[in-house]
Amino acid sequence: MPTPLKTDQIDALFAGWDTPGAPGGTLAVLRGGAVVHQRCFGLASLELGVRNKPETRFHIASITKTFVAAASALLVERGKLDLDEDIRGIVPELKIDRPVPIRRLLGMTSGLRDSWELMQLSGVGTDQARSIDDFLDIAFNQRHFSFPVGERNVYTNINFILMALVVERRSGRPFASFLADDVLKPLGMTQTRLRDEASDVAENLANSYLPQADGSWKKGVFSIGLGGAGGLISNLPDLVRWQGMFRAGGIGGAKIARLMATQGKLADGRPTNYGLGLSVRKYRGLDLWCHGGGLPGFRSIFAFMPGVDFGVVLLSNRDDADTYRRFTEIADVALADEFTEPSPARLGAERMKQVSIPGVSLASLDGRYIDRESGEVMTLKVKEAAIEADKNGHALVLRPVGGNRFVENWSNVDTTAEIEAGSNKAPVIHMDFGGQRCVFDPAPVYEPNAAALEACVGHYVSDELATTFEVRRETDGLVLKLGPGFQRQALVPLEPLAPDRFVGKTQLWQGWWVVHAVRMIREGGRVAAMLVSSDRMKDVRLDRVS
Secondary structure, three states, rough: OOOOOHOOOOOOHHHHHHOOOOEEEEEEEEEEEEEEEEEEEEEEEEEOEEEOOOOOEEEOHHHHHHHHHHHHHHHHOOOOOOOEHHHHOOOOOOOOOOOOOOHHOOOOOOOOOHHHHHHHHOOOOOOOOOOOOHHHHHHHHHOOOOOOOOOOEEEEEHHHHHHHHHHHOOOOOOOHHHHHHHHHHHHOOOOOOEOOOOEEEEEEEOOEEEEEEOOOOEEOOOEEOHHHOOOOEOOOHHHHHHHHHHHOOEOEEEHHHHHHOOEEOOOOEEEOOOOOOOEEEEEEEEEEOOOOOOHHHHHHEEOOOOOEEEEEEEEEEEEEHHHHHHHHHHHHHHHHOOOOOOOHHHHHHHHHHHOOOEEEEEEHOOEEEEEOOOOOEEEEEEEOEEEEEEEEOEEEEEEEEEEEEEEOOOOOOEEEEEEEOOOOOEEEEEEEOOOOEEEEEEEEOOOHHHHHHHHHEEEEEEEOOEEEEEEEEEOOEEEEOOOOOOOOHHHEEEEEEEEEEEEEEEEEOOEEEEEEEEEEEEEEEEEEEEEEOOOOOEEEEEEEEE
């Protein structure tokens, strides 16, 4: 029997969103296809004092990927696209030297480097105007992969920028037109459309805001083209209709929902937690189909639990909205008597007391670790119910599942960690990020001498990025200058971690960082190149020229 909805408890989760002079968002809770609770919080415009309303539009960011996948699935149903065909036959501009099946792009297992992080590495921030064509150009110039096709599940936006182009070429119509006519119109979604330019006027569009330490707010600014990776704007009623599509199983006679919600597989047969443009997971034992989205000041989530016919749409114009956490809190209230598993937090707290790692105490785990191969950095902090981790700027919550083993309950693939004592009794952490296997050791105490730093100073180039780089020696150490010209935001301090290994952080926007692992490559004893990796791109080579 369905749990009686306790709307007062749900509203209490958003108490801070209705404070005077603050942004907020809109919420719909659905059961059996009907909206059983709807609320609007805070202001759509702080400047004008306009409140958020059901019809207020928001940038839904990466929820756009569900629409691209639906458009692709329609073309599959119509015999115009094959999930196993090589994208190079549709997009011959790509210079990659091996086949990449369409399903690998839609399932985030292509191995293609993320174009946004490549653009950022070339010195361009999200507040600098770049079009989708610019992002395609940088993708077309890549010759190397982050990893072999199908080996790992790594979330990269270029997959869906390219898939929008695939939809356009196979349908014979502009992507926005095909989406409007064949996906949105049949569902009555009249308020959803592509908005790819910051200068584009869109009625009823909320402004986005970033919280400041003193309690004030600043505007969220981005000027990049988003396309199929995240360019749609929408509102609450339209996304309720979108959830109806999943509940009905498709659009008209095209039953595409199950195809989208079929778990992907890596090349070795292991399942991922991503279908076709859709996260496919379980929460407390119940099936969950969902996707989140984030841009400077916009946060959103779309979630549907088919087994209990329950859904949530949450759109926000405040950057501090942790929309997935809020979804789980809503579900915990609304489905309290229907879950088959206890709350992950409570289960974690009980199991943390039973953790057994021979030779290693939990208290000794706090600190920073370095991957033996890539040089990527991970930090750990032991909490009561879990180990909180950050790997290259990607937050993880590792919950114990028995013995020395921990699992991350929310990411595009299940992340596992096994902790053991190394030969020197220091903890060694074996991580598997959806097929990306890493071994982390505690970061050593390292103080490089002047000669070690001076050996890295010089100018570097990348043909794939078509730009130049410089490593400078400054008072506080080394600084990596990304790209040409005078841009202070493109200056990245390099913190030395070990001989020829560094870490640098670049702020894309307030509260959102890209962490770069930098490895110097020596030839004949001289630094000849550097390899730069981040969460969504691996081993970009920059060759030293002076």
